[in-house]
Amino acid sequence: MSTSATAADSDASDLQKSLLSWYRHSRRNLPWRRTRDPYAIWISEIMLQQTRVAAVLDKYAQFLAQFPNVKALADASLDEVLTVWSGLGYYRRARALHQAAQMVVHHLHGKFPDTAAGWRQLPGIGRYTSAAIASIAFNEPAAVVDGNVERVLERLDGERHEGERLWERAEQLLAKRAPGDWNQAMMELGATICLPQNPQCLVCPVNGPCKTRGPLQSRPQPKRKRAELWYALYARKNSVLLVQRPADHSLMAGMWELPAIRANGVEPLHKLRHSITDTDYAVFVVRGRTAKKHGKWVTHEEAHRMAITGLTRKILRKHFAREA
DNA sequence: AACCCGTGGAA
């Protein structure tokens, strides 16, 4: 068979060299880049889903310290896992992580899959995450597409790719001899240079072949919603009453919070703002008065060692700061 | 395809 390289092959090769070289010199020093342990890589990929690096750093260290391997995670209770996850958001990730750990231990003899297809059978792991883990931890030539990669390809090619075309384009460019570094290089470029706003094109390692070198056509943004949330704060001495959300609730299942109440005209103890996905909430906390039988009385310190929601954390911090 | 799921920091 012919071995002559096409122009497209040559272009891809130059692009690969430029980007890989840049990545190996300029990448951020992140903890999950110092390991090839599939378990540690897996945890990092789940935590990083739709979540900023800065928010993940602390949780990542804490999670690995408490659950150092898949057996420890599988043996832990869901509540323990949710407690560490508390504040990170998207709590279904923690549930799926726990469930996947038990599947690996009980059905796969504690041995992780070594292919993207195998990883994808596990809950909470889709096309992106399976390819990320397989390429980084097992050197499988599987391209990833995340928000960064989609944006980088849009600028590079001067057109948006959608659906399956997007994945095909990512596969075309993949450096098959270094898939883990390549995938991370594409994402690192998107996260640090090829930004949504104000891209740093002057210092971009691939500005030569880039067809855009500037702002992208903006997309219409879905309008944000507004709503109110009302909670009752029952306080005695140093304790407050928390209740647990139903385990089968679609929103923050199993997490602890203040008892929710209907809106009323009582002057709130606390007023604050909180956003959950596409809704901006005005939050009102009134003093609890009626008898309350269900729930758990906890101190501020105890609450922070429970699986409380981010909003609950925010309310309690404000409340006990005022008490002090 | 469209929608839902959290959070807090930056602009």
Place this chain on the structure above:
DNA sequence: TTTCCAAGGGT
């Protein structure tokens, strides 16, 4: 103050 977003998955 408000807007925008960040290494997606599940349905």
